[in-house]
Amino acid sequence: MSSTIPTLGFAILAVLAQADSTGYEIASRMRHPVSRFWTASHSQIHTDLRRLLAAGLVGYTTAPGPGPQEKKIYSITGEGLDALRAWVTEPPRPQPERDELVLKTYAAWLADPVALSEMFRTALRHHEERLAEYEATWADVEQDMPAFGSPRFGNMAALRCGLTYERHRADWCRWMIDQLSRSLNPSCEAS
Known part of the structure; x- marks a missing residue:
């Protein structure tokens, strides 16, 4: 079915x-x-x-x-x-991965590093904004943690996944910005 x-x-x-x-x-x-x-x-x-x-x-x-x-x-x-x-409880169906930011990163070697860095700064702002929203919601959830079996448990578990995802994406964007900054200023690496 x-x-x-x-x-x-x-x-x-x-x-x-x-x-x-x-x-x-x-x-x-x-x-x-x-x-x-x-x-x-x-x-x-x-x-x-x-x-x-x-x-x-x-x-x-x-x-x-x-x-x-x-x-x-x-x-x-x-x-x-x-x-x-x-x-x-069924394993998730295989889904094609589609992540435009990762695809752009794959072809990033063709781009202007300054423009690429700005794109990642914009992405970082979006992830940080969403992370702040999720953290505020999480603070409310922590006041009254739902037990397994409650519909609120599923909301909490999905929110927890969203928190870790946004943290990961923000960290990755920061890493990309750092890599691009180093390519623009190679003398900074030596110091």
């Missing part, structure tokens, strides 16, 4: 396992905190919701909406919860 469900479908099931939600609420929850590790557009979410409905993995009820149409409130079904539980 899991081979026929796209990974985004499982992300949606994971969101619904925490709380019944409208399509808009799912998209909002996919922006934060899920966007730290998985992104999707509103149209992708609705496409996968239709697939999950057809497969019997989610259902919905209707309620009065803000406009003339009723809103759909989606919930995970028992079959959807079983599929999600089985999927969680």
Whole structure:
């Protein structure tokens, strides 16, 4: 079953396992905190919701909406919860790695070191900003650490991964800036 469900479908099931939600609420929850590790557009979410409905993995009820149409409130079904539980322990599917900054680094020998250094300074600022955001969120989490089995445990574990990732990327950007600086000022190496 899991081979026929796209990974985004499982992300949606994971969101619904925490709380019944409208399509808009799912998209909002996919922006934060899920966007730290998985992104999707509103149209992708609705496409996968239709697939999950057809497969019997989610259902919905209707309620009065803000406009003339009723809103759909989606919930995970028992079959959807079983599929999600089985999927969680399967090894991740191989995914092609796509990291534009690393690709640019691979071809960096062709670039102007000053321009390249500025690109890495910009990347460093972005990683430091995200790291500061994650650290502030982590400080709140540390006040009330959730136990395994709580939906908040998954949020905490994903945040912890994000913290280490942003620290690693910031360190790597600093290393690249240092390497570029040394290439621009070879006399600094001798001192």
